[in-house]
Amino acid sequence: xxxxxxxxxxxxxxxxxxxxxxxxxxxxxxxxxxxxxxxxxxxxxxxxxxxxxxxxxxxxxxxxxxxxxxxxxxxxxxxxxxxxxxxxxxxxxxxxxxxxxxxxxxxxxxxxxxxxxxxxxxxxxxxxxxxxxxxxxxxxxxxxxxxxxxxxxxxxxxxxxxxxxxxxxxxxxxxxxxxxxxxxxxxxxxxxxxxxxxxxxxxxxxxxxxxxxxxxxxxxxxxxxxxxxxxxxxxxxxxxxxxxxxxxxxxxxxxxxxxxxxxxxxxxxxxxxxxxxxxxxxxxxxxxxxxxxxxxxxxxxxxxxxxxxxxx
Numbered sequence: 569x570x571x572x573x574x575x576x577x578x579x580x581x582x583x584x585x586x587x588x589x590x591x592x593x594x595x596x597x598x599x600x601x602x603x604x605x606x607x608x609x610x611x612x613x614x615x616x617x618x619x620x621x622x623x624x625x626x627x628x629x630x631x632x633x634x635x636x637x638x639x640x641x642x643x644x645x646x647x648x649x650x651x652x653x654x655x656x657x658x659x660x661x662x663x664x665x666x667x668x669x670x671x672x673x674x675x676x677x678x679x680x681x682x683x684x685x686x687x688x689x690x691x692x693x694x695x696x697x698x699x700x701x702x703x704x705x706x707x708x709x710x711x712x713x714x715x716x717x718x719x720x721x722x723x724x725x726x727x728x729x730x731x732x733x734x735x736x737x738x739x740x741x742x743x744x745x746x747x748x749x750x751x752x753x754x755x756x757x758x759x760x761x762x763x764x765x766x767x768x769x770x771x772x773x774x775x776x777x778x779x780x781x782x783x784x785x786x787x788x789x790x791x792x793x794x795x796x797x798x799x800x801x802x803x804x805x806x807x808x809x810x811x812x813x814x815x816x817x818x819x820x821x822x823x824x825x826x827x828x829x830x831x832x833x834x835x836x837x838x839x840x841x842x843x844x845x846x847x848x849x850x851x852x853x854x855x856x857x858x859x860x861x862x863x864x865x866x867x868x869x870x871x872x873x874x875x876x877x878x879x880x
Contacts, residue, residue: 569713569716569717572713572714572717573717573720573721573724575717576691576717576718576720576721577721577724577725579691579721580687580691580721580725586687589683589686589687590683590729590732592683593676593679593680593683593729593732593733594732594736596676596679597673597676597733597736597737597740598736598740600672600673600676601669601672601673601737601740601741601744602744604668604669604672605669605741605744605745608663608664608668608745616660616661616663616664617655619661619663620651620654620655620661621651621655623647623651624647624648624651624652627644627647627648627651628644628648630644631644631645646757649757649762650755650756650757650762653755653762654755659752659753659755659764660749660752661755662752662754662767664745665745665749665752666738666741666742666744666745666746666747666749667741667749667752667754667767667771668741669737669740669741669744669745670734670737670738670741670771671771671774673733673734673737673741674771674774674775674778674837676733677730677733677775677778677779677781677782678810680726680729680730680733680778680779680782681781681782681785681786681810682807682810683729684722684725684726684729684782684785684786684789685785685786685789685803685806685807685810686803687722687725688722688786688789688790688793688806689789689792689793689802689803689805689806690793690802690803691718691721691722691790691793692715692718692790692793692794692802692873712870712874714873715794715869715870715873715874718790719786719790719866719869722786722790723783723786726779726782726783726786727779730775730776730778730779730782733775734771734772734775752767753765753766753767754766754767754770758842770840773840774837774840777835777836777837777840778835778837780834780836780858781834781835781836784830784834784858784861784862785806785809785810785834787861787862787865787866787869788806788809788865789802789803789806790865790866790869791865791866791868791869791872792805792806794868794869794872794873795868795872813829813830813831813834814831816829816831817829817831817832817845821845821846824846826845826846827845827846827848827849827853828857830857830858830861832845832846832849832854832857833845833849833853833854833857833858834858836851836854836855839851839854
C-alpha cells in the first residue's frame with residue numbers, strides 16, 4: 569500500500585502542470601496579501617484606539633436605523649461589545665497586524681479546492697483514457713487498494729497546499745506587518761460573553777475546517793472521475809458543482825429541508841462564528857450529514873472503479 573501511495577504522489581509531483589498550479593496559488597496569496605498590506609498601511613495614519621472608536625461610532629449610527637435586519641443588529645452589537653473590551657483592556661485589534669492577513673488568506677481555501685479538483689478529476693479518468701490503468705492492474709494489489717492509494721495521495725496533496733498557503737501567508741504577513749503582535753489574542757463574543765482565544769489555534773481551526781470542504785469536493789471529483797473516461801468532463805462537472813452549489817443554496821435558503829444538502833454543510837467555519845446556514849443546525853449535525861455523503865460518494869467511486877471495463 570505504501571508503494572502505491574508513493575507511486576501516486578510521484579505521478580502528481582512530476583507533472584509540470586502540478587507545479588504551475590502551486591505557483592499560481594502562491595502568486596494569488598502573495599498578491600492578495602500585498603494588496604491588504606497596502607490598504608492597511610494607507611489607513612494607519614491614526615492610532616488604533618482612534619480607529620476603533622470611530623468604528624464604534626459607525627456601528628452605533630447603523631443601530632439607529634429603522635427596520636434594521638435582526639441579523640445585522642446582532643452583528644453591530646457584537647462588534648461594539650468587542651471594541652469596548654479592546655479599549656478597556658488595551659488590546660490591539662487584528663486589523664493592521666500580521667494576523668488579519670493570515671485570517672483573510674483562509675478564504676483562499678476555495679482556490680485550493682479548485683486546484684485539487686483539477687488533479688482529482690484527472691487522476692483516474694486519465695488512467696483509463698491512456699490505457700495506463702492496465703499497468704496498475706497487473707500488479708498483485710487489488711482494485712480497492714489502487715483506488716484507495718489514489719484517494720490518499722489526493723488528500724495528501726490538498727494538505728500540502730493548505731500547509732503551503734498557511735506558511736506563505738504567515739511569513740509574508742510577518743515580514744510586511746512585523747512579528748511584534750505574535751502574542752495577540754483573538755477577541756470574540758460567545759454566548760453573550762466577550763472572551764479571549766488563542767489566535768494561532770483559532771487560525772488553524774479555520775484553515776483545517778476549510779480543508780474539510782476541500783475533502784468533500786475532492787470526493788465528488790473522485791467519484792465523477794471514476795464514472796467518466798473524460799478528464800475534461802470530470803473536471804468541468806466538479807468545478808460546476810462547486811459554484812452551482814453556492815448559487816443553489818441562496819435559492820433554497822427559505823426551505824427547511826435545504827439544510828440536508830451537501831453544500832449547506834461543507835463550510836464548517838460557520839460554527840466558529842455561530843452563524844449556521846439555518847437556525848437549528850449544529851456542528852454535530854453537519855458532521856453527520858457530511859459523513860453520510862462521504863460514504864455514499866466513496867461507495868459509488870468504488871463500484872464504478874471495480875466494475876469498470878479496462879479493455880475500452
